Amino acid sequence: MRSLISIADLTNDEIEEIFTLADDVAKLRAAKVGAGQIMATLFYEPSTRTRLSFESAMQRLGGSVISCSDMKASSTAKGETVADTAKVVSSYADVLVVRHNWDGAVQAMAEHADVPVINAGDGGHEHPTQTLCDLYTLRQEKGGLKGLTVVVCGDLKNGRTIHSLVYALARFGANVVTLAAGGMELPQYVIERLEREYDYSFAPVASGDLNSVVTETDALYLTPKQPHQLALYTQVDKVIQSQLSSLATGLRYDAFYMTRKQKERMKDGGANASYPTIGPEFLQEKRFQNTVVMHPLPRVDELSPELDKDRRGIYFKQAAYGVPVRMALLEFLSRANRTQRHGAKQASRAYRSPEPIGPKCRNANCITIQEPRSTERRFRIYFADHIGALILGCDYCDHRFKVDYVGNRAAKRYSSFDIAQSATIRDWWGRGELALFDSIKEAEELGYEPTKTSGQRVLMGEEEIDSALAAMSEQILNDCRDPDRLLILGVRSVGSQLAQRIAAAIEARRKRRPELGEIEIYGSGDELRRSSAADPDLGPLSLKDREVVLVDDVIYTGRTVKSALSIIFRSGRPRSVRLAVLVDRGHREVPVKPNYVGKNIPSSEKDRVRVRLRGEERQESDRVVIYSIVNPAVNTNTVAASREKSASQ
Amino acid sequence: MAEEKKTLLERDDIGRMVSRMAHEIVEKASAPGELALIGIRSRGVHLARRLARKIEEIAKTAPAVGVIDVTPYRDDKLQEQSLPAVGAFEVQVAVDDRTVVLVDDVIFRGRTIRAAMEAVERLGQPKRILVAALIDRGDRELPIRADIVGKNIEVLDGQRVNVLLDEADGVDQVVLTNWQEKNRSI
8 A cells, every 4th residue: 555654755757747647636636536535634743734734735636535633532531542643544435644743653653544644744754745745836937857956954963854855866967055054064974865875975165155145143153154055966077167266256046944943842842942043134045046046945044034025935835835735745645655656765675673681772762662663673684784884764653763782693702793793684685684782781681691701801991991092192182283173073973972071181281171972873863972962052063174173082994084084074064083992903994093002903804892881881900802703603604604614724 | 577496396206206106006095996085276187197107006906086176266356365266077986995196296285186176075985085295384264284295395374386297298397496485475
């Protein structure tokens, strides 16, 4: 059965097909194609446009609508799960339109419903029908989508419409310029998907190019000093290159897509953040005479009221297209289900834990966390060898996170993940033996034992670690041109703990604490943040002209550092980046080189080198240990095993 | 404009350096067939082609040569040292599971290499990325290293190293130029 949960469920051709239907809705209306159909609208969050336009669309098609005026007052209040609600309501209606405050909730409902389900917005995840309306509006106004340059402004982190929209624009070959409010940048998982699946590249846009027209209430982040403009191009080709060098004259911007601050999805209501607005200056600039301004509405004060009267303010038109587009969508889905047409999603094999305890999505607002009963723990698995990690992507909310512990179900052994195990783990997965855990406790609760190792050898003890960190801190301070610009950035998680110690050592010498932040190489949260939230008024970290010292525990292939550099350069323009590591174990695969090294430790590829710090899971003292896996698991024809063999010859 | 020029290296020196670098590249690659050289515009491209020819002589297989253009992006303030760079491929090569060698004439702050590395990542997943530079003038602003270096040259503030190559300049030479700070604006 075809539902519409994500914009990715539709192919480009199908989207065009929906638009063609929308061009001629009068025909659908006259033919009463929806006669006899009942649509149920289940809105767990407030909505005016989406709900009314859906209801209007169904009635104009000749069908009828049932709905619950307030889901909070429904049986949900009595504790009914979304799964049960979906199951029950699907016997009353032919199609369900659902909005929910949890990410992935609509997907869960679609899995339990016996009729097609349309996502009318799920938490901070996606809002595909809004995207269809947006694309349709752009197509109507600009004649097509390919090659357009669209500036997306405002809250790009929490705005679900933005996520769906940028994927879709990418698929149709449009360029995207992001203009995020400070701390509300596009999330990493969205960026990764754009880079990997749609071959997008980043290019910086002249800082301040848009600032003359997009002003901020208190102009904090969008000043030329702190650029938050980032352009995503389908390809940085010759043409783009030449545009980049002549940005003083500005790119051709076809559309501005403004969004509202998603206060309801922010812990503090976003009270401290300033926000970009489109002011009256926009209307006067000649180069924007053909730039349209869109907004998914409701707006708060992002748009100057003068814009309403201008032909370029097309947001009311955009809202009006909601009905024909949704009529077309309802008809498209009903046809697709009659003819059993398959969608765009490729069924890739999902990872399901073979054990009752397994990894959990890290997104607290995900349906799998909020209401696990309605879901199964199902993930997409990514062997991200390029960053030395094993990644799981939640099948409901799309958030991705690194796996910490891996186990083999047959052998009942577990260990922390190491990139050297990659081939072995693929093998286990192939045989359905791969168990993944979020913590040691989980593994041991299931009776797993630690993987046998050669016995640990302590390479550095507490004193040696202390003196290495002290020496590194001193060197860092000596090499620093302007200590006030110093920013100590720890790589999560052990690196951030070391960064804290280095910062404390520097503070002891300077009587002033250097700014401290942390960087998350792979996660679905903020990739760059202050390491203590003690002073939320400070706002997001600034990298502009900073002397950044990146701190990590062990350097091996160097790929982690390379990823950290990408994140840093995407977020700002530091004056310099230096690298401090406690241990360099060699085997570099990319040309990175630490500036400060606590100790060089020659190691073989099958060794593991771990920095264990006090306070970590079951650690009572600081140590650097080396060990190797003796036998990763029974019956395993692994790379590690063959390496061992060749090593013993 | 008071410029003082000093020739540091001549044709023969450059020839020997390129030859030695080619040998080092072959040694570092597990098989010459899995090599991909990527020349950074513009002199890095000529060097990459020279290295490829030498490698072909040594290993009897010619490595693929790609071309990348890394344009340091300049904003209105021309704060050259703090600018990121964008890399775009002009000639693409297969990089998956290969040893990729980024070739440039001079390695200095490391920003060009970082941008090139990022562009390579968009092409695929190489087994390894190495950096080969004819001249390493030190003073890195990023933790980037050159794996294969023709010559390390210490350069003072206000001096510039220029690599001149036959293909572009009609001469093979490495020149050290003294230049005044006020001439820095471009």
